[in-house]
Amino acid sequence: MDNKSNSELARLEDAARAAWLYYVAKNTQDEIAQKLEVSRQSAQRLVALAVSEGLIKVRLDHPISRCMELAEQLKQRFNLLECEIVPSDPADQSSTHGLAQTSAAVLERYLKSDTPKTLAFGTGRALKACIDELPSMQCPQHKIVSLLGNMMSDGSASAFDIVVSMANRVQAKHYPMPLPVIAHSVAEKQLLHGITPVKSILALAQQADATFVGIGQMGNNSPLMVDGFIDLAKANELVSDNAAGEIISWVYDKQGQLINNSINELVMSAPLQLNASKPVYGIAAGQSKVNAIYAALKGGLINSLITNEYTAEQILQKIK
């Protein structure tokens, strides 16, 4: 296995000494050079050798470290632009504690910008919690646009009107979409999409500098159904269609491919299309969301993710 010569081993020994003096005893390379009686450059080379040989290992004793590792892995694996992992509560790994705060912090970064930004939003509890964490701000330079309708099929407003409440909080120009989430017919959908203000909203959404969406799971606890956008029959239909999840009401399968079914046919939401350089954040966490998030990542429906440690681990386990 290790076929190192004697001199190589002696060199590694010196490297270990140098690395020890450098990292543990906090000597400078000059001091190491003196103590080991070599030139400063040699000391530097020894330290570098120790590092490259994997002799020294740095460990971060803080919950955050695991998170950043997970974020890095997810970024790599799914070619993400951004990824934020919130530490999970070890007592309740599925809780979304902290997710809102972190998402809000990300969001705030955009809002603090002086250059005008267009930010597009989906709906959902996660996003609602996120904007509730936002501080009051004055940012009239930005535009906040909705990606989907905010009306129930009976004409009432959606319980999670992200865009309006957010715009109130940050004093930004906003563009809600006064449409039903799901049209009653293809004809109605085409008609409504043909209205000029709707067209401009959809155009604005497409060129958003950043997009924030929730990710909905399927099954009997699907937000789509829980929030009354579809009925139980439709929900069951989706399950039998092998739907894995939903983003701004676009339903997709295990591979993250949009499904050809009645819902996707009638959905009024802006099309899900990714611009390579503009982040589309999926915000979601919890055991029930794992499959939906995983599929969305696989299909490239989102290119940035905010989730928690536990969920990130579950997603990464699916790959192996």
Next chain:
Amino acid sequence: MDNKSNSELARLEDAARAAWLYYVAKNTQDEIAQKLEVSRQSAQRLVALAVSEGLIKVRLDHPISRCMELAEQLKQRFNLLECEIVPSDPADQSSTHGLAQTSAAVLERYLKSDTPKTLAFGTGRALKACIDELPSMQCPQHKIVSLLGNMMSDGSASAFDIVVSMANRVQAKHYPMPLPVIAHSVAEKQLLHGITPVKSILALAQQADATFVGIGQMGNNSPLMVDGFIDLAKANELVSDNAAGEIISWVYDKQGQLINNSINELVMSAPLQLNASKPVYGIAAGQSKVNAIYAALKGGLINSLITNEYTAEQILQKIK
């Protein structure tokens, strides 16, 4: 226990992030500053904070690391000038493998000096092995002086004549002590110590720039007896006197205090007195030497130590 405020925890979180980016992801502080959206000096402070809070831990995956740790502990505990710990062979922890090479390396450091040095030597197998590892050198500027007699009680030369063989190897001026190790009477001792050349040797020994001595254990494998300087009766007498060890034939107890007995009364060796800035190296390793080394350290009979990992661990365990 930890009464950190919320903002302090958030700060530590940032510190952890910064440290992660710095140490794990190998970002520069500038990059970290950008990513965390703070100034470079804040990023610097965060990294420093993480370090000072003990968030980041560096581990050295090499046998040497343990050695340097042990050396550091021994230095601290016994206020040593120097301490070298040689890795132990895990298969044979008591073997003195490597001890000679390391000691020789230390010795060589003095010999390589251009400024004339006076080096004083005891006797023993460890020292003999050490000088056998020395390369041939030309260093006529140095003086090599013996700390104790090299004659057996029958007048024959000691088996371990360190000074002469060493001087041969490095071409240095040398001062052997042509005296018995132990005098037959106090009168003989005083007589011999009164001879002018002996006086000058003893004076030279006292001002040595570095001293190297072996450490002998007591009991039935005591070098003092094995090498024929004392007989079994004397050896047993020493044990009943609670002798713990012997350095250049000065016998001391568990506390490293010289014992008032017939041997110390008759010993011809140079007095054991430490100069605060001149190192006196004890060179010894192995299970049988642990007590003797420990006592010598406690009593301050030596102020520098060369031993191996196993022995160092045993010594440190005695403290706890």
Next chain:
DNA sequence: TCACAGTTAGAGCAAAAGCTTAATTAAAGG
């Protein structure tokens, strides 16, 4: 013995890190 290939050490330089001071900004408290 000498020349040659391959490696290794040393000089110098540019980048990064660490530190200090002054000025600005945010936060806490009256």
Next chain:
DNA sequence: CCTTTAATTAAGCTTTTGCTCTAACTGTGA
């Protein structure tokens, strides 16, 4: 609401580090 205090930032400097280029050295084979 204002004042005081603490923290943050920017600027500039020194030290430390990383890297590259050249010289020297080692060992090999003719």
